[in-house]
Amino acid sequence: EDQVTQSPEALRLQEGESSSLNCSYTVSGLRGLFWYRQDPGKGPEFLFTLYSAGEEKEKERLKATLTKKESFLHITAPKPEDSATYLCAVQANGAGSYQLTFGKGTKLSVIP
Amino acid sequence: DAGITQSPRHKVTETGTPVTLRCHQTENHRYMYWYRQDPGHGLRLIHYSYGVKDTDKGEVSDGYSVSRSKTEDFLLTLESATSSQTSVYFCAISAGTGQETQYFGPGTRLLVL
Numbered sequence: 261e262d263q264v265t266q267s268p269e270a271l272r273l274q275e276g277e278s279s280s281l282n283c284s285y286t287v288s289g290l291r292g293l294f295w296y297r298q299d300p301g302k303g304p305e306f307l308f309t310l311y312s313a314g315e316e317k318e319k320e321r322l323k324a325t326l327t328k329k330e331s332f333l334h335i336t337a338p339k340p341e342d343s344a345t346y347l348c349a350v351q352a353n354g355a356g357s358y359q360l361t362f363g364k365g366t367k368l369s370v371i372p
Numbered sequence: 373d374a375g376i377t378q379s380p381r382h383k384v385t386e387t388g389t390p391v392t393l394r395c396h397q398t399e400n401h402r403y404m405y406w407y408r409q410d411p412g413h414g415l416r417l418i419h420y421s422y423g424v425k426d427t428d429k430g431e432v433s434d435g436y437s438v439s440r441s442k443t444e445d446f447l448l449t450l451e452s453a454t455s456s457q458t459s460v461y462f463c464a465i466s467a468g469t470g471q472e473t474q475y476f477g478p479g480t481r482l483l484v485l
Contacts, residue, residue, distance in 0.1 A: 264414065294473065303376075303462050303476035304415070347415070358403065358422070358466075359430060360474060362414030 262287045266348050266363035273338055273370050281333040281366045283348030293331050294360065295324050296347040304347055307333075338370045375399045376477035378463050384483045391450040393480050395463030397443075404446040405430075405464040405474060406438065415462065421446055453484045 265284045273279055285293065292311050296304035308317045310326040317324050321342065323334045333346055345367045349360040375398040385391050395404060406418040407430075417430030419438040427438050435457060437449045450457055460481050464474040 292473075296476075301479075303478050306473055306475060309473055349415075358405070358420055359417045360415070362416075364412065364414050 262350055262352055262361040264348055264350055264361050264363035266346075266366050268366060269364070270367045271369070273335075273368070275339060275370055275372050276337045278334070278336045278338070280335070281346055281368070283331040283333070283363055284329060285331070285348070285350045286329075287350045287352050287361070289353035291351045291353040293326055294349045294351070295331070295333055296349065298345045298347055298365070307346075335368070338368075340370045340372050343368055343370045376463055376465055376475065378461075378477045378480050380480060381478065382481045384485065385453050386485050387454055388452050391453050391482065391484075393448045393461055393482070395446045395448070395477060397446075397463075397465050399465060399467070400443060401465040401467045402443075403466040403474075404440065405466075406436075406446070406448045407462045407464060407476075408432065408459040409462060409479075410459050418448065418461075453482075455484050458482060458484045 263286045267282045292309050294309050295307040297307055298304045308324040313328045315326050321336050325332045345365040347365045349362040351360050377396045379394045405420040407415045409415045416432045418436050419430055421427045421440040439447045460479050462479045463477040466472045466474045
């Protein structure tokens, strides 16, 4: 059974204080690992897809990295508008493997 | 929201009543999905569709049915709503083979009293 564990559950940062969110996963052959951002009362917003160990992707103050067992979302010099819940999900390889298995998320609060 | 609308956005209903939620997309994507999101759980797949009239069950399908008569619309029905179905429901779409990125709608908040 595919599993995704995100840590910490919640993180409070001062504006400008860089940190990382962790996503540990077990999956029967990884097709892709996905990061989403979710604001209160809204649907998840796609950020990144990572496909293989060693891959990195960046967008503004966010950088996602992937190993064979975990992914990190690095936040550099965060701003209050980066406050949100960040979701990690995995998709397994194979025909018919449409399901995304999500973690419970990390709630990030950036204090001015 | 990637050309996805959901209706209604909020609904309060009573136990035992039927409820239908609608997802509408303007992207002409082949794959559509229904998820539910509950505190203490990640998003969980209820049902998905890989074409008109082609649907299949997800992880938490008991008590739910779906229909897709047009590419753009995917309906989720609770035949007889229960309090355990109080949740936020999200529709998602993806292109191609179904293993591309899934894009989510704004959600429907359902309260079953």
